[in-house]
Amino acid sequence: MGLLRTIALIVLGISFLVFVLFFGRLPALRRTPIATLHNIFFIRIPHGLVALDEAVTGRRLTRSLARFIDFMMNDRHPTVVIFFLALLAGGEFLYLPTAWPMMSTWHRVAGTIAVVLPYLFLYLAVMADPGYITPENHAYYMSLYPYDYSIFYPGQHCRTCGFLKPPRSKHCSICKRCIAKLDHHCIFINGCVGYGNHHWFLLLLLSTAVLTSYGALLGFSLLSDLIASRHPAWSLWPPRGMPMSQYLVTWTRGLQDNVCMGAVSLLATMTSPLVWGLLAYTVWLIYCGTTTNESLKWSDWKDDMDDGLAFKRRMSPDRTRDPRVESTWTRWPLGTQQVLVRTDDGMPPGPGGPGEGQWDRVWNIKDVENLYDMGFWDNLMDVFVRDYSFGSSREQPAVEGEVRIRKAPKPSCF
Incomplete structure (x- = not known):
């Protein structure tokens, strides 16, 4: 129980920090505890560490770390994409050998579809042209949207590409290109989300959210069936006729008997809210007609x-x-x-x-x-x-x- 609790706390802590990193700068959360935590974790604490390093090493350590972070954050590289794929494939490798023999035919079909779709949409989001503006298609992207004279004005040129900026476009400093209807640069696809691949990115979020939720629900359902075979009085929820302490101990024993499936189910449970949150925010931006x-x-x-x-x-x-x-x-x-x-x-x-x-x-x-x-x-x-x-x-x-x-x-x- 101690090991599983430690793993759960570590995963939960990492998920929470990622949530704060992604959502802490959003305008809608500017005056919320999430924005305050973002300011503490990613602004004040780093500034304090820089001041300490300046006093101890003359900022040599900070400069080395800054060069590494600049490469990781401001250059295109597949590090995060590889990590995302490894997380998906590793979780499925640990989960499926135990779960597959216990799954019904319907769940095997549904599970196969749920597993395949994130890989498919990730491939399409990465390989699709996000809307790179070139001399050949510049006139086309100029005709997609009018200038609104509020946040996009005519007559502005990109100082890097030299193009007259089409409405809703922006130059990406990481991709080093101008992107039509740029939403953001996404490290999970190692590229920009723009006019050409916004739909694939949305489907990637949806399929990943469905996969994590489905995997978590199915995993706990299968674990519950295994526990019920040993404890006839067992009920997933509510724990009928069983004290809460005994209920938790029984759950722990069930997880320990199926460590791989249990650990992946816990991971899926903890990451699902983050993925659904990103999906909900993306859909809300579409509802608002903005990026x-x-x-x-x-x-x-x-x-x-x-x-x-x-x-x-x-x-x-x-x-x-x-x-x-x-x-x-x-x-x-x-x-x-x-x-x-x-x-x-x-x-x-x-x-x-x-x-x-x-x-x-x-x-x-x-x-x-x-x-x-x-x-x-x-x-x-x-x-x-x-x-x-x-x-x-x-x-x-x-x-x-x-x-x-x-x-x-x-x-x-x-």
Whole structure:
């Protein structure tokens, strides 16, 4: 029992630290204990260790460690992908020899599918083009989305690639490429999640979450059946007619008799919430019609709004697009209806610039329209269906440069 408890505590601790690392910087958790723990574990403690190393070794150890961390975090290498594959394959190698003879035909079929799908979707997510922007496809990516004049403005160039930045694109410092509709760089696929592979990444998260949950439930169910064969009064839950102490001791004995399957079931139980959390956050971003990159930009706007530095005014519905800096036609059924700007002194911007009418100070992110939010179904189709046609709104405007408004954009989720 002591060994299993130690293993469980170690796995639980690692899972919790990974959760804090991934979620601690999210805007939605900024003022929560998770953000506080992220600040302590990954900012204050490292800074304290750096100060200690500077006093003891003159920062020689820190510089060596910094070079290693810079390589691990800012260069493409398959280390984490190999670790992920080893974790999957190793767990299945320990789990299946004990569990397979006890599984029914239905569970064998379902289990085989659950095991195979994460490998398939990992391969597709890694091998798919995430949306690398090249001279040949630049015009195509320029026509996918319009500029919203809030977080994406026309006329901005990538200083590294030299491209005019398409709407919703970003340069990845790790991949050293500009990515269309960049969501984030994912170490688990050793590449970016963007317009071309977002759907494979989502399916990878879903299949992994299903695999860990299914493996945990099946493992504990099989272990419970083995325990019940020796203890007729045994019940998985609730423990009928059995004190809690005896219930836990019986569980421990069952795990010790089937260490491999029991350890993998515990690991799957503890990692499932992390995978489901990542999946839920990804689906929530799709619901909001945004990406991880854009959510961080909206978070910056929220801070400026709190300081009274943000202003907006309406965009003329019959404006003419400048073909030198933006596409004169996009597949998107909506055109921007607002211009959002920030000032350093908290005073409204002067005359000129895009838009028309009076500048209104914006205090709440809910008062800002998100041009890229078409509703959950259309947002989801935009992820899964390349060049998705938004009903009849796909047709080209009769007058070049005209923006047809099909419906009002939704307020930002942030």
